[in-house]
Each structure stands twice: as C-alpha cells, then as structure tokens.
Amino acid sequence: MPKATWEGAVIAESDHTEVIEGNHYFPVDSLKMMHLRPSAHTSVCSWKGTASYYDVVVGDKVNANAAWYYPKPKDAARQITGYVAFWKGVKVT
Numbered sequence: 001m002p003k004a005t006w007e008g009a010v011i012a013e014s015d016h017t018e019v020i021e022g023n024h025y026f027p028v029d030s031l032k033m034m035h036l037r038p039s040a041h042t043s044v045c046s047w048k049g050t051a052s053y054y055d056v057v058v059g060d061k062v063n064a065n066a067a068w069y070y071p072k073p074k075d076a077a078r079q080i081t082g083y084v085a086f087w088k089g090v091k092v093t
Contacts, residue, residue, distance in 0.1 A: 002026070006066070006090045007058040011035050018080050020048075024092045025069075025083035036084075041065045048077040056090060066090050 002024045004012040014030035039053040041064075054067040066088040073080055086092060 002092055004086045004090050004092050006035075006056050006063055006086075007061055009035055009058040011056060011067070011086065011090060012084065018083055020077065020080060020085075023085040023087070025080045025085045028082050028084065031084060036067060037062075039065050043068070045070075045077075047074060048080070049074045054084070056086070056088075063088055063090065 001013060001015050002017045003010060010032060012026040012031045014026050017024040017026050035057055036054040037057050039055050041053040043051045049070050049072060051068045051070055053065040056063040056066040067084050067086050069084040070077060070080055
C-alpha cells in the first residue's frame with residue numbers, strides 16, 4: 001500500500017492512488033490532515049490546471065508547499081480531483 005511519510009510521520013496511506021508523471025496522488029480521505037496546513041502558493045500546469053498547496057507540518061518542523069492538489073483540474077486530469085501528491089523530501093513508498 002503506498003504511504004507518504006516525512007520526519008517519521010505518516011502523512012497519507014492508501015491502496016487507491018492515481019499515478020501521473022511518476023507521482024502518487026492520494027485520495028483526500030487517506031490524508032492525515034493534522035500534518036497539512038493550507039498554503040497560499042499556487043502554480044499552473046498546462047494540461048492539469050492550477051495547483052494549490054499544503055505545507056507539511058510535523059511537530060515544529062514545516063516543509064513549505066510539499067503537497068499539492070488541483071481543486072478544479074482540466075478534463076485531461078479529472079481523475080485526480082480530490083487527490084493530493086507530495087514532493088520536497090516527502091517519501092512515498
């Protein structure tokens with residue numbers, strides 16, 4: 001089962017991830033929201049749309065913008081509606 005961890009904490013775990021461009025997107029109901037804090041950061045992908053971000057927080061450590069999602073993905077990426085992916089040192093195993 002794919003699992004996202006950072007600083008020894010499980011951030012997400014699910015048998016039902018979507019893999020796009022080598023990234024596992026986890027369903028929202030698999031997230032440990034106590035470790036996610038909304039960020040004001042956004043970015044744009046030409047085929048997926050505008051991404052929003054979360055900071056990953058474990059104890060007093062913050063990994064800024066280490067999780068992203070597409071609140072309203074374009075049609076080509078509609079399968080990741082309600083899914084979140086990770087980077088910046090968050091390990092997915």
